[in-house]
Amino acid sequence: MSKVVKKKKPAGYFKYIKWFWILVVSGILLVALIFLSASWGLLGDMPEYEYLENPQTNLATEIISSDGKTLGKFYLDDNRTPVPYDSLPQNLVDALVATEDARFFDHSGIDARGTLRAFVYLGKKGGASTITQQLARQLFVGVRSKNKFETIKQKVMEWVLATRLERQYTKQEIIAMYLNQYDFLNNADGIRSAAKIYFGKEPQELKVEESAVLVGMLKNSSYFNPIRREELVANRRNTVLGQMAKYGYITEKEKDSLQALKMDINFNPESHKEGLATYFRMYLQGFMNDWISKNPKPALEGGRDKWNLYLDGLKIYTTIDSRMQANAEDAVRKHMANLQDEFFNQNTPDRNPTAPFLDLDKAQINRILERAMKNSSRWRMMKAEGKSEEDIRASFTKKTEMTVFDWNSDGRERDTIMTPLDSIRYYKTFLRAAMMSMEPQTGHVKAWVGGIDYRHFQYDNVIQGMRQAGSTFKPFVYAAAIDQLRLSPCETLPDTQYCIEAGKHGNMEAWCPDNSDGKFSGEDMTLKDALANSINSVTARLIDRVGPRSVVSIIKNLGLKGDILEVPSIALGTPESNVYEMVGAYGAFANQGVYVKPVMVTRIEDKNGTVLYEYVPETKDVLSKDVAYAMVNLMEGVTHGGSGTRLRHSGAKNSTVYKKVITGYPYGFTNPIAGKTGTTQNQSDGWFMGMVPNLVTGVWVGGEERSIHFKSIAYGQGASMALPIWGLYMKKNYENKDLGISDGAFEKPENMSINVDCTKVVDDSEKNDDDGGLDDDLDDLDF
Incomplete structure (x- = not known):
């Protein structure tokens, strides 16, 4: 039997083994040390655990209508309104996981397989950042450095923070935080803003292909910009749909049909000068600034001792109804474009050499333009820069490129070249309008239109414009x-x-x-x-x-x-008044003599839903029910036999006025309507106040200057300038039965003591005498 002879290992063998394990253990210790260093903040400041529990992001203040729609937001840099996970559609979550982190629900913040793959292939087969890591970078780390050492350091910090976030939050909360935090460009901060701006929807209303577009933007929103690179974004969307099919979230057949769809971007930019209720939102800004100055932030909120309208994510619940607001803006836009067309027709240089002014000489017109020039932002800015008056005046006579308002252009703007002084005269040619609508029983303001276009005419004629009534x-x-x-x-x-x-x-x-x-x-x-x-x-x-x-x-x-x-x-x-005051006053007639101060804000909440403000109605008994009803009865006569009769017409008249100015005529209203038209001297102001039992609306139309007006009463009276806006608005309101606008009679008080039935035969002995129609015993009264 042969003896087995063991080979003797080289003398250096154990030395290599020893060094191998030394290197492995050292590597592990080094990695552990690096992670510990990051955790201790030695590689850079790390957020405290308290901050991880409630990461602070700038949140826009949201303005909410009475029907639950977002009217707009107040924000500086971040137009962000967070939504919870249960408000996200499942197709959006599926698209996100399939594209960005397929094993998201299986790992604890770091995807080991993905990290190893990225290390072996040097990132050529995809990166290794999980959704949690991406959230950590967005919340705490920031933009990646171009320096390799800094990049490695930031990556380590992301890993540490990702594991902390995984311990602190559920997977669903992490997804919601990530989508709420991401900047989708074009003021679309977070998924709520992105859904509204790119598709005009709430997130839960997004279709699969729409969710795919937004998830595709997560790779690089600046590069995959739907407004500038539609074809590129469509290809990226299809890639996301492909990933969804790969991981079984949609079938291959569904993928093919969805990829064949054309891009359907419904761009709704959100800015302070665009969107619904712009004039109201600017009024609201002043209201909120006043409220903030009088209501310090509770100490338990920490941070600032004063509420910040642009950063604290407040929710302002308003009385404005988004549907009625849209109807009001549409009515103003349609009628004013038509009215302005006729105004231009009557103020050509041949017909009116002093256009748009009437009854003024050159010296008077120059004084108006001089005042406007000195009140302009150009004058103020150049003055602040230390420019001499001579230089400032010279700048007003130099032609420059500018974008101006124009009813006939797409978007109501056009590019042109003119001098700033000519632009002042140009803007004065436009007639202005104001409209407010209120529920008289509650004082809730339902619609507020302060002008024809906030981008170019920022003076709010609802509450700022005082004009003769x-x-x-x-x-x-x-x-x-x-x-x-x-x-x-x-x-x-x-x-x-x-x-x-x-x-x-x-x-x-x-x-x-x-x-x-x-x-x-x-x-x-x-x-x-x-x-x-x-x-x-x-x-x-x-x-x-x-x-x-x-x-x-x-x-x-x-x-x-x-x-x-x-x-x-x-x-x-x-006397001079404004639309806001006039609507409030007329509201008392429809509300049985009780004046209710108009209210626009019902409640203010902080970002957590804590109520900070709740309004208390301000009311005052001014007239008895009998007197108020008698007044309503009087004003019903305006729409039956007076200047408001055209609201009842069911057939257009053969008149230039009716054809060109009364847009949407005939109205054909048959329900009880009380109202009053108003026209001031020289047709400088046209008014109409219209009432149905549960809605009082006031409309004013006129030029910026009293010398800007129609020459004839046919066009310049309130029945032609203002009443059509009311008619168009109410027709739209009545078409939407959900608004609940009354078409019934005004409530008549029981035991009415004042006779309002003029068909009743009055006995001769009860008739008034001839001296003014009043009894003799009142002749000498002087109140």
């Missing part, structure tokens, strides 16, 4: 007379010249107003007919009886705040 002021005079003298809408007064002697009510001279057409019928007419046809002589008789002081007292209780002289001429609407 014209005949829309007359109902306040009638209300004072009915309230104090217990008159009926059926009382008659003569339409004859009426004078109020000098000094009787503080007026310096005798006041003898003419009717708008300069004629007097000489006949007796009911108060209802007199208001419907804006008969000045009857209004003069009424204010003489009750006195201007009584009228001013009522309008102050109805929310009008301007300084109003207690003189008879206020009866014809010389």
Whole structure:
């Protein structure tokens, strides 16, 4: 039996083994040391555990409509509104996992297989960053450095933070945080903004192919930009769909059909100057700044001691109804484009050498342009830069490239070349408009349109624009007379010249107003007919009886705040007011005499849903129910036999005015409508106040300057300038039954003490005498 002879190992064998294990253990210790160093913050600042529990990101403040839609946001750099995981569609989650991290639900923050593959193939077969690592980089690490050493250090920090995040959060929370954090470009910060901006949807409404587009952008949103590189994005989308099929989230057949679809981007940019309710949002900004100044941030919130409108993710719940707001903006846009076309037609250089101004000489026009020039942002900026006045003025006469407003251009803008001074004159040619709609029982403002285009006309005529009210002021005079003298809408007064002697009510001279057409019928007419046809002589008789002081007292209780002289001429609407105040005041007529202050914000919450503010209604009893109903009855006459009758017409008239200005005419309303038109001197202002039982709406139209107006009453009256906007708006509202706009009668009080039925035969002994239509015992009263 042969003896087995063992080969003797080389003397250096154990030496190599020893060094092998030394290197392995050293490598492991080195890696462990590197990770420990990162964990201890030796490689750079690491977030505290408390910060990991609640990572701070800049959150936009969201403006929410009464019907639950986002009207807009307040933000500086980050237009971010986070959504929870259960608000994400499953197809979006599937697309994300299939494309970015197929083993996401199996690893603990670091994908060992992916890391090894990336190491062996040097990244040529895909990277190794998991969704959790990508989130760690977005939240805490930042942009990758170009320095290799810094890149390795950042990668180690990502690994450490990823494992911490995995211990701190569920997989679902990590996905939600990642999608909420990512910048999808074009002010689309986070998945909520991205869905709204690129597809006009909430995230849960996204289709599979739409989710694929957004997930595809995660690779590099600047490169895969749907607005600039549609074909490239479509290819990337198809790659994502391919990954979804590869991992079984969709079938091959579904993949093929989805990849064949054309890109369907519905771009809805979100900025402070675009979107729905822009004027209201800017009003709201002032409201919030005032609220923030009076409401310090609770100490438990930490950080800043003052709320930040742009960073703290507040939620502002408003009364605006997005559907009614859209209807209002559409009505203003349609009518004003048509009205402006006719205004341009009447103000050509041949027809009006001083266009757009009327009745002004060159010196007066120059003063207007001079004032506008000095109030411009160009003047202020150049002044702040230390430029001389001579240089500033010279800049206004140099032609420059600019984008200007134009009703006839796509997007209502066009590029042109003109001098800044010419642009000032150009912008003054445009008629302006304002509109507000309110629920009278609650004071909830449902629609707010401050102008024709916020990008170019940022003055808000709803609340900033104080203009003469014209005949829309007359109902306040009638209300004072009915309230104090217990008159009926059926009382008659003569339409004859009426004078109020000098000094009787503080007026310096005798006041003898003419009717708008300069004629007097000489006949007796009911108060209802007199208001419907804006008969000045009857209004003069009424204010003489009750006195201007009584009228001013009522309008102050109805929310009008301007300084109003207690003189008879206020009866014809010389006081200035704005649409906001007028709608609030008229609301009391529809609300049985109770004034409810208009409200726009019902609640404010912090990002966690804690209620910070809740409004308390401000109400005041101003008129009795009988008087309020009598006033509504009076104003119903305006739409039956007065200047608002065209709202009832069901067939267009053969008139240039009706064809070119009354867009959407005929309206054909058959339901009860109370209202009042108003036109000021020289047609400088056109008003219409319209009411149905649960909605009061005010409309004003006019030029920026009082000298900018139509020459004829046919176009310049409130019935032509403002009433059509109300008609278009209400037609749209009634088409949507879900809005619940009333088409019934105004509620009549029980035991009504004031007769409003003018068909009732009145006994001769009960008729008023001839001296103004009032009883003799009231002749000497002077309130």
